[in-house]
Amino acid sequence: GQQVMQIPQYQHVQEGEDFTTYCNSSTTLSNIQWYKQRPGGHPVFLIQLVKSGEVKKQKRLTFQFGEAKKNSSLHITATQTTDVGTYFCAGPPDSNSGYALNFGKGTSLLVTP
């Protein structure tokens, strides 16, 4: 079945440093979604990318969807302590056989002041 891999598993940065997490799927995705989960909280939807090569920005966050629609990245510029949490990518396979949103295992980001 489809597998979604994320790297790194953990990242510890100093406040102000940049951060990037990568997401790779074993199959082509119809779209890629990114979520953030704060410690003790629930996943919160951040953004969805649909088109091959698409790039979207939300303030300091930049999201990219690969040309082959099998990989994606999330880059945070100048991290802040409020960025602490686990970032998940998720994507449904690009097929008509049904629907199942598979999540990567996430990248846990720790930001120290």
Next chain:
Amino acid sequence: EAQVTQNPRYLITVTGKKLTVTCSQNMNHEYMSWYRQDPGLGLRQIYYSMNVEVTDKGDVPEGYKVSRKEKRNFPLILESPSPNQTSLYFCASSLRGLYGYTFGSGTRLTVV
């Protein structure tokens, strides 16, 4: 307020005692899904539903049942809970299957 409501938030139960975790959404979403989250394993899909009376298995459906008799409700049923079902459970809903999901606050279940 648009939200997904799960109950209970915390539950401790004994092996074999049937339980139901309720999930309700007020956004008229078609798709609903249940996930369990375990350390090191991320979020794994248990069951999902594409509409009323339409459900399908996710990656880890063993030991769970679901039903979708109404659009807003999607309860998760554990007929005979076992300790390996101790986990954090999330219900989520989406307007359409390929849109972003809204998650509930979670249910932390402990089976002893």
